[in-house]
Amino acid sequence: MNCIVQTGLGLMSALRNQLGIALAVLACLAATAPTFAAEAATKPNVVLVYADDLGYGDLGCYGAQGYRTPNLDRLAAEGVRFTDFYVAQAVCSASRAALLTGCYSNRVGILGALGPKNNHGINDSELTLGEVFESRGYATAIYGKWHLGHHPQFLPTRHGFDEYYGLPYSNDMWPKHPEMKGAFPDLPLIEGQKTIALNPDQTQLTTQYAEHAVSFIERHKDQPFFVYLAHSMPHVPLHVSEKFRDKTQRGLFGDVIEEVDWSVGQILATLERLKLDENTLVIFTSDNGPWLSYGDHAGTARPLREGKGTSFDGGVREPCVMRWPGHIPPGTVCHEPAMTIDVLPTLAKLIGAQLPADRIIDGLDIWPLISGQPGAKSPHEALYFYWGQELQAVRSGRWKLHFPHAYRSLESEGGRGGIPTKYVQRRIELSLFDLESDVGETKNVAAEHPEVVAQLQELARQAREDLGDSATKQTGKNVREAGQLLH
Numbered sequence: 001m002n003c004i005v006q007t008g009l010g011l012m013s014a015l016r017n018q019l020g021i022a023l024a025v026l027a028c029l030a031a032t033a034p035t036f037a038a039e040a041a042t043k044p045n046v047v048l049v050y051a052d053d054l055g056y057g058d059l060g061c062y063g064a065q066g067y068r069t070p071n072l073d074r075l076a077a078e079g080v081r082f083t084d085f086y087v088a089q090a091v092c093s094a095s096r097a098a099l100l101t102g103c104y105s106n107r108v109g110i111l112g113a114l115g116p117k118n119n120h121g122i123n124d125s126e127l128t129l130g131e132v133f134e135s136r137g138y139a140t141a142i143y144g145k146w147h148l149g150h151h152p153q154f155l156p157t158r159h160g161f162d163e164y165y166g167l168p169y170s171n172d173m174w175p176k177h178p179e180m181k182g183a184f185p186d187l188p189l190i191e192g193q194k195t196i197a198l199n200p201d202q203t204q205l206t207t208q209y210a211e212h213a214v215s216f217i218e219r220h221k222d223q224p225f226f227v228y229l230a231h232s233m234p235h236v237p238l239h240v241s242e243k244f245r246d247k248t249q250r251g252l253f254g255d256v257i258e259e260v261d262w263s264v265g266q267i268l269a270t271l272e273r274l275k276l277d278e279n280t281l282v283i284f285t286s287d288n289g290p291w292l293s294y295g296d297h298a299g300t301a302r303p304l305r306e307g308k309g310t311s312f313d314g315g316v317r318e319p320c321v322m323r324w325p326g327h328i329p330p331g332t333v334c335h336e337p338a339m340t341i342d343v344l345p346t347l348a349k350l351i352g353a354q355l356p357a358d359r360i361i362d363g364l365d366i367w368p369l370i371s372g373q374p375g376a377k378s379p380h381e382a383l384y385f386y387w388g389q390e391l392q393a394v395r396s397g398r399w400k401l402h403f404p405h406a407y408r409s410l411e412s413e414g415g416r417g418g419i420p421t422k423y424v425q426r427r428i429e430l431s432l433f434d435l436e437s438d439v440g441e442t443k444n445v446a447a448e449h450p451e452v453v454a455q456l457q458e459l460a461r462q463a464r465e466d467l468g469d470s471a472t473k474q475t476g477k478n479v480r481e482a483g484q485l486l487h
């Protein structure tokens with residue numbers, strides 16, 4: 001903005017002129033150089049909480065019993081609760097790759113659950129949520145589980161995050177694994193890019209992650225911030241601090257969930273105390289469904305079928321609640337299908353970040369769903385569910401079509417005390433389910449709806465050309481490679 005000041009004659013005129021210049025300069029500065037506080041007022045802060053192996057039925061607002069989740073229930077009551085929110089794959093690294101890149105994990109080459117022996121991870125060329133926020137001047141941090149590569153070149157501080165404190169992969173990848181004792185090296189706790197402890201006291205992880213998140217918010221209260229709080233729990237081995245031990249009727253699992261809920265309460269209390277809650281979007285969801293073979297140490301996906309490691313809804317449909325006072329109407333319930341791939345493009349649009357035009361981003365803007373706009377529909381024609389490189393299912397609207405594939409299941413209720421039972425292998429043939437009337441995927445209605453089967457098979461054909469499918473021995477035309485360790 002140009003500032004023009006007229007001069008006058010005489011002392012009083014000169015004084016008035018000098019005052020006018022000073023006021024004009026201040027006006028120019030105010031218009032051209034907004035403070036961090038002004039910036040924070042125009043850009044929403046975002047806190048994204050991502051649990052590990054949490055089942056669809058593991059929150060009070062989704063029907064959990066035997067323990068309480070008042071803070072997460074508050075998010076639902078004061079914001080939106082999704083009933084049909086999905087992850088891209090029902091396993092740790094693949095799920096996180098999709099969340100952080102806005103792409104199907106097959107597109108970015110991150111599959112399964114990376115471990116200490118893997119020498120690949122997130123590619124430097126991929127755009128992460130951290131980098132999206134970084135491009136708009138946000139302070140960024142992740143506290144908790146990363147799982148996109150443990151070598152320094154793959155760690156969060158190389159991919160858009162200012163701060164990192166947590167585990168590089170799953171908390172069971174350590175020498176005390178109940179079925180593979182000694183198979184894993186010592187588990188590192190990392191701060192930034194430095195290992196600060198080996199085999200840390202896991203009873204303190206949930207509390208430490210929350211404390212780091214609170215501290216980060218306090219330190220960056222006057223500028224826009226993005227916090228990714230990626231809890232290690234309730235992935236096994238379950239650990240809880242003394243303040244929550246033996247507090248619930250559900251045993252150790254319930255105690256762990258109540259501490260995760262407490263951590264969300266700490267975030268909400270901090271935002272309220274700092275008068276930031278009305279300018280902060282809080283999101284809570286999880287990476288995949290419950291690890292059912294662990295029995296009493298696992299959650300529940302009821303009323304959905306199966307759990308972690310499968311493409312049934314028990315493996316890939318997750319609880320998801322979001323709150324942003326004044327922007328999301330309280331008590332909103334969304335029944336439209338959406339997925340974690342939608343988080344990145346939605347948040348990018350909210351903060352005014354530009355997405356690259358030189359690559360495919362699979363996610364779409366779901367703000368109309370989040371904000372409860374009347375008549376809002378899912379922007380996706382279909383959502384695709386892979387296990388590894390195999391396309392196993394596709395959902396379009398109310399319909400979900402499974403292609404013939406093997407899957408793991410249980411013959412009993414699962415293990416006790418942290419020791420799992422063994423899965424059995426089952427097989428499903430071509431099956432169509434109406435999720436509006438059959439949420440448990442129990443009744444195959446393919447014979448009654450051949451036109452729907454044909455429509456979803458055509459969508460799957462397009463997905464195979466794009467992303468590939470090991471079952472049909474197809475290589476996708478638009479897949480990208482994971483990053484490889486540089487020696």
